[in-house]
Amino acid sequence: MNLSSESTTGTALEPAGQSTAGQPTGERIGGRFAVLTSRPALLNALIMIAVLIVGVAHDFHLIEATPFHQDESRWLNRAHYLTDLAHPFGPTWNDQYLTQGQPPIGSYMMGIALLIQGRDTDTNTPWDFRRATQWNKDHGNLPAQGDLLAGRRFNAVVGALAAVVVYIVVRSLTNAAGGIAGALFLIFNPLLTWHNRLALADTTLTLTLALLVWLAVLFTRSPSWWKAIGLGLLIGFGGANKFTPMALAIPLTGIGALMVLQSWRDRRKLRSVHLHMAGLPPLSNPGWMLLSTPITAMVFFVVSYPYLWPDPLGRTLTLIDFRRTEMQSQFRINVRMRAPTPWDSLEATVVALGDTWSTTRHLLASWDLRAIAGAVSLLDLLVAFAGIVLCTWIGLRKGLRSAELIAASLMVFQTLIIILTMRTAFERYFMPIVLMEMIAFGYAIGFGTDVILRRVQRGHGAHA
């Protein structure tokens, strides 16, 4: 049994003469292309560093020239939430407009952004959207340039980290080629680029969701209660940033329930094992772990926000009511962005991802290839669609405990929940969908390169 270093490429689990992988000829044929799929740790580390550098450099570029967004005033204003956590019964956490308006994580992140860059959390007063820009400027609602840039720089790094995590996720599902493709398309996506250069909360959500998919993949590879708790914490973290990620507990719970059911059925089929508790699987079963994620998420959601403490359920409903009212108001005001039915939302999503915010279109246009940019702008969306279909199909083939199934379920569910609840097609609503799109895009590329490499190896083997 040879398990050391590179010896894990197939022979470890085969009797002599039965190995199907790691043939010297295959390794030789792969050549430089095989480097991308051989995945030595050092190369991976270098790729991750490169993705981070490219992401940071790209997002830092033009960061000062990016026009001010009114929401930046609000997020920077609430940076003091972070330091006010030291006084959980202080007036900051009263039942009031600002506390009802947004869950707190985005504000905490802005607080961290300011503190780690040597600034304090005492910033501007909040922007009043009902008033004109001049009125807000006169009343000190425009953030100081230093605060604004600190928030933006922080998000630029967070956005680049999200790209690194996308690389890791796709690489762990397919190979490094897919990981690089997914990460680069995420970095150069115009929607994410724009938001990574703003001091808003959406970039944190992107990173959170990427980490969630990664941890879910790791969980299937090696389930543990700690990873399940981590999944619940990330869902709660995402929910305490932008609500919709809370819905991601539903697919995880569904998979968990199926796992328990499957395990219960398996155990009842065993002939040599004496069953306790009517054959229910023990707590070490990954199904129970996944079933715990909504509880962990809700607990984190409440604990992270002192506003909720006096009446967790009632005030959570207040937050939801407020959000619903806001969305109705936005729907009423923004006539041109209305998407009254899920079909309209789907159409808006296809237009946004396939045209307005298409990475392919943006890259080609930036290379002065506008003539073909429009014609092929759907490329990333179509490849991503192929990727998600492949990932789901492979996941269903491999079974409940496959990394592909859990990753696909998270990608599909996050996209669906946004489309079903959108009603107003604000560009920021598409950000989580773009993230999932790029993971699926990378998956398709990785899968494709794997197939090509295998065919090349097989062809050369036959030729030899």
Next chain:
Amino acid sequence: MNRVTLPYVMVVALAIGLLTVVPAASARDDVLQSVIDMSAPMVQVSPKNLYSADSIKVFEEEVKHARQAGIPLSVQIVQIPSTLPPLNGASRSEQASGLSQERTQSFADSLLRQKPVESSEGADDGVLMLIVVPRTHREGTTVAFATGSNTFPLNNVRPDDFDEAITRMTSLFKEGRVSDGILSGLYYINYQNLFGPPVQRTQSTLLNDLKRAINVPGAALTLGACAALVGFCVFAMRRHRGTGTTAADMDNPYIVAALQHGRVDHQVTTSALTALVQRGALRWKADGDTLIVAEPNAATWPFERAVIACLAAEAVDGVLSPSAMRQLANVTKPARAVLEREMIDRGLVDPASRVWTWRIVSGCLTLLTLLALLIVPAIRSMSDAIVLAIVIGVIVATAVVRWATTMSALTSTGQAALSAWNPSRFTPADQQIARSTDALDHVATNPDASSSSANRIRALRGLGAI
């Protein structure tokens, strides 16, 4: 569809669908509704031709916004007719050129008494903004706010904010910009209501007394419980390490593997299964999903033979079912029991280690229960010291659970034996077995591992073909 059978998927999809579409039960009273529906007029102008309908509509929009945000506000704009007798002692010339601030305030107060502005009858919680526009000299326009006895606390609006609004409005009135002044005041109050510095909540004397009574003692109790838990862990560790020091002679690679891993668990079984596959005792079926018990005699070590026996008992015609593959940890449990018994007999593993683990975990659960009991009184009485202690308690309990569940079960004899282990006495294959547990774990969880090999190790860990 392999493994995921259609009925299961349908049942779970239906449950998910129900969860998604059933709306949250949120039949909550809308506390704002009474303010929005209050009977007092939003804007009352006298005489009616003082402002155009458009101007009044703009004022009403702001008042409506104020009410939607919880301020029971009413605005009255009056120009006192010359036919009226002097108001509140003001002279006719004053009424023509502008009232003093004091007289306007007194006028506003008396108006509020006569015609209450309130969210419901008797609530006495409204705000009246009175603007008195002189007949001849608009620069002398004055404003006053009258409030009810129950107006405050009023979201983030404080009494001082009304004074500031008066200052802002008056400065515009003095320029003759009465409409701008009124709007400026309404804007200011609306802004302060939503975005002004929040007011510290007050609590009842009873809750203040409760805080005094429990804040420090509750925090001390919590921290004391944490210290007791840590002390219990130290005691448990010393207790289960034992005192034996004799280094046993290590001749069995699976015992060394278990010693390396710190306990006998399914990872040791995975090592055996992997070795058995390599030795040809077990063979992968053509589809690569299940194992065939091919050559039981190829098993050399007693632990391997015990594992083979477990698998053979479950196999049908020598082939393990997918169900059994997913339950390998369960199926091979008797084999691990044999190995563990041998290690216990040799003094390498503490037989009570699991008991101590559960005792420690129970201690953590007890601590967490105590913390849970403290949460409600701590929050109700705003006892920040207890909250801090609860946070510390949760961190300590989590760390202790983590430590207890990964704690090595070896006795000091086992540790000494491991230290004294001489790999050169083993064949290279047995050395691999002895060192395999963590290596296999690394392969199974490491994305850098090639998929076919890693997937099979994952399958041998009972995780299915991943």
